[in-house]
Amino acid sequence: MKLKLYISAMMLILLAGLVPVSAMAEENKEAGAAATSAPAAPAAPVAAAAPAASEAPTAAPAAEPATPPDVKPVLNTGDTAWMLVSSALVLLMIPGLALFYGGMVRQKNVLSTMMHSFVAMGIVGVQWAIIGYSLAFGPDIGGGLLGNFSKFMLHGLIIMKDAATGTVDWALFQNYTKEPGAIPELVFAMYQAMFAMITVALISGALAERVKFSAYCLFVLLWTTLVYDPLAHWVWMTEGWLFKKGALDFAGGTVVHLSSGISALAFLIFLGKRHGFPQERMAPHNLPLTMLGVGLLWFGWFGFNAGSAIVGVNTSDAAGGLAGLAFATTTIAPAAAGLSWMIAEWIHSGKPSALGFGSGVVAGLVVITPAAGFVQPGAALLMGLAAGLVCYGGILLKAKLKYDDSLDAFGVHGIGGTFGAILTGVFATVGATGLLAGNAKQLMIQLIAVVAAGSYAFIVTLGISFVLDKTIGLRVDKEDEIMGLDQTQHSESGYNM
Amino acid sequence: MKLIEAIIKPFKLDEVKDALNEIGIEGITVSEVKGYGRQKGHTELYRGAEYVVDFIPKIKLEIVVSDELVNKVVETIQNTAKTGRIGDGKIFIIPLEEAIRIRTGEKGSEAI
Numbered sequence: 001m002k003l004k005l006y007i008s009a010m011m012l013i014l015l016a017g018l019v020p021v022s023a024m025a026e027e028n029k030e031a032g033a034a035a036t037s038a039p040a041a042p043a044a045p046v047a048a049a050a051p052a053a054s055e056a057p058t059a060a061p062a063a064e065p066a067t068p069p070d071v072k073p074v075l076n077t078g079d080t081a082w083m084l085v086s087s088a089l090v091l092l093m094i095p096g097l098a099l100f101y102g103g104m105v106r107q108k109n110v111l112s113t114m115m116h117s118f119v120a121m122g123i124v125g126v127q128w129a130i131i132g133y134s135l136a137f138g139p140d141i142g143g144g145l146l147g148n149f150s151k152f153m154l155h156g157l158i159i160m161k162d163a164a165t166g167t168v169d170w171a172l173f174q175n176y177t178k179e180p181g182a183i184p185e186l187v188f189a190m191y192q193a194m195f196a197m198i199t200v201a202l203i204s205g206a207l208a209e210r211v212k213f214s215a216y217c218l219f220v221l222l223w224t225t226l227v228y229d230p231l232a233h234w235v236w237m238t239e240g241w242l243f244k245k246g247a248l249d250f251a252g253g254t255v256v257h258l259s260s261g262i263s264a265l266a267f268l269i270f271l272g273k274r275h276g277f278p279q280e281r282m283a284p285h286n287l288p289l290t291m292l293g294v295g296l297l298w299f300g301w302f303g304f305n306a307g308s309a310i311v312g313v314n315t316s317d318a319a320g321g322l323a324g325l326a327f328a329t330t331t332i333a334p335a336a337a338g339l340s341w342m343i344a345e346w347i348h349s350g351k352p353s354a355l356g357f358g359s360g361v362v363a364g365l366v367v368i369t370p371a372a373g374f375v376q377p378g379a380a381l382l383m384g385l386a387a388g389l390v391c392y393g394g395i396l397l398k399a400k401l402k403y404d405d406s407l408d409a410f411g412v413h414g415i416g417g418t419f420g421a422i423l424t425g426v427f428a429t430v431g432a433t434g435l436l437a438g439n440a441k442q443l444m445i446q447l448i449a450v451v452a453a454g455s456y457a458f459i460v461t462l463g464i465s466f467v468l469d470k471t472i473g474l475r476v477d478k479e480d481e482i483m484g485l486d487q488t489q490h491s492e493s494g495y496n497m
Numbered sequence: 498m499k500l501i502e503a504i505i506k507p508f509k510l511d512e513v514k515d516a517l518n519e520i521g522i523e524g525i526t527v528s529e530v531k532g533y534g535r536q537k538g539h540t541e542l543y544r545g546a547e548y549v550v551d552f553i554p555k556i557k558l559e560i561v562v563s564d565e566l567v568n569k570v571v572e573t574i575q576n577t578a579k580t581g582r583i584g585d586g587k588i589f590i591i592p593l594e595e596a597i598r599i600r601t602g603e604k605g606s607e608a609i
Binding site: 278281282283284349351353355356359395396398399408 | 541542543544545546548
């Protein structure tokens with residue numbers, strides 16, 4: 001026992017020793033970037049970017065560069081190929097989430113829990129095509145609050161040139177008007193659809209083993225329309241009010257994780273604890289499924305984070321250095337977080353658990369999500385180490401406070417998303433600057449975004465939950481809950497072996 | 498006739514079965530059970546939630562023997578199933594009223 005303590009302490013000290021090492025590695029941003037980047041695809045920080053098509057002089061870092069002219073979008077097949085793959089990767093995260101959550105509940109509720117993720121794919125998939133995409137990414141109706149209905153049923157994404165012959169043109173999504181690289185807007189819309197699907201599915205973690213399926217389905221539809229679509233608009237559209245304020249969210253720390261985590265908390269107020277919680281034994285019934293889920297989530301997350309380079313600052317390259325950076329941070333942070341959670345648990349509880357390592361990995365992924373393309377690998381390492389420790393602490397807090405966030409939707413996603421969004425304001429050095437780069441204002445903006453998004457999500461979810469609770473009711477009957485939701489909600493049994 | 502019920506540690510099953518076969522017992526019924534006596538359970542920890550697991554997996558053997566064989570069988574089981582550590586199990590001897598072979602209808606000592 002003492003030997004294990006000592007080894008863990010030594011590892012922690014070694015990891016802590018990496019802090020000054022990684023800090024030193026951050027220097028020489030400008031010189032390093034110029035030496036390694038190809039002329040056509042600069043991925044250098046803010047001041048040095050010089051697109052090939054522009055005629056503006058390459059400015060010295062301190063001076064304001066002359067604004068290059070707008071260029072027309074040109075379809076980039078490399079970017080399009082990558083975004084198609086990224087979209088599929090993000091979709092894979094939802095069955096991954098189903099496995100992750102499903103393995104953690106009791107056997108009698110495994111199918112019900114997995115259905116929460118799967119049915120979200122169905123409901124949001126349809127809603128997104130009909131109005132979701134338009135509300136989130138359509139032209140602004142005013143104030144940067146919401147998109148209009150002009151892209152209802154993805155109208156305008158396929159341009160009919162000659163109906164008689166079926167000749168069409170494809171609307172293009174060009175992220176940065178000073179660079180020509182573009183992908184079909186259809187691909188962009190589908191990429192974003194996957195984000196919408198998984199965000200609402202994350203909330204189901206708090207509702208497991210007692211929520212009524214019909215109420216959940218209605219909740220999914222209402223939440224994605226009233227909470228997710230506006231938030232995506234605020235943070236990721238150029239007219240969005242939080243985007244205009246300068247809030248940084250690379251792939252969804254606020255839009256996805258904070259919003260779902262805090263909404264889970266709001267729903268819990270009306271839902272209540274599971275029958276028998278916390279005295280009754282509610283151990284995970286199939287942790288191998290959970291670990292498989294972690295693996296699929298990590299794999300898919302590369303699409304989630306690295307694919308978000310498509311909306312990177314001042315760049316039209318989806319597949320390029322920025323995606324490479326996001327890929328790197330999405331490797332390093334969860335690896336570090338898995339270790340730090342595991343070590344913390346080893347020291348605190350005596351044994352390193354598989355569930356602990358897997359949870360740590362997910363915490364690291366969540367925390368790096370808003371920062372993936374804004375921070376460098378050294379910062380990603382630190383954020384990952386911190387993520388494991390902070391989210392582990394969040395879990396312990398939940399055990400002490402005894403509220404029933406069954407699968408830690410708030411503990412990991414809510415806390416992790418908030419933590420990551422704030423740390424982005426500290427560590428940002430690529431495409432934006434944070435506290436450590438001398439820009440203290442960014443941290444304030446991040447805090448504003450976190451509070452704005454968090455309170456909006458919380459209040460609207462309170463409203464939705466209240467209405468659903470008073471109309472159709474949120475919970476199954478006590479007898480049904482005891483018998484199990486697979487049987488009583490779905491007439492099925494997970495394992496008939 | 499007697500019904501001998503033996504609760505033993507699961508990893509001892511093969512040893513006990515082979516030893517019983519050697520003394521001429523040709524049929525036993527085995528079930529997987531849970532229980533505890535003086536052997537305590539353990540705790541499991543899942544994300545901060547602690548669970549005490551009281552029950553320990555065991556194997557229950559049921560053997561029907563004629564009265565003359567009872568002592569031999571009990572002795573065999575005791576010798577092979579024993580490890581010397583807490584949790585080795587127990588043997589119960591229950592008087593049996595009748596035994597019937599389904600296929601032929603034989604009764605009593607013909608049936609076992």
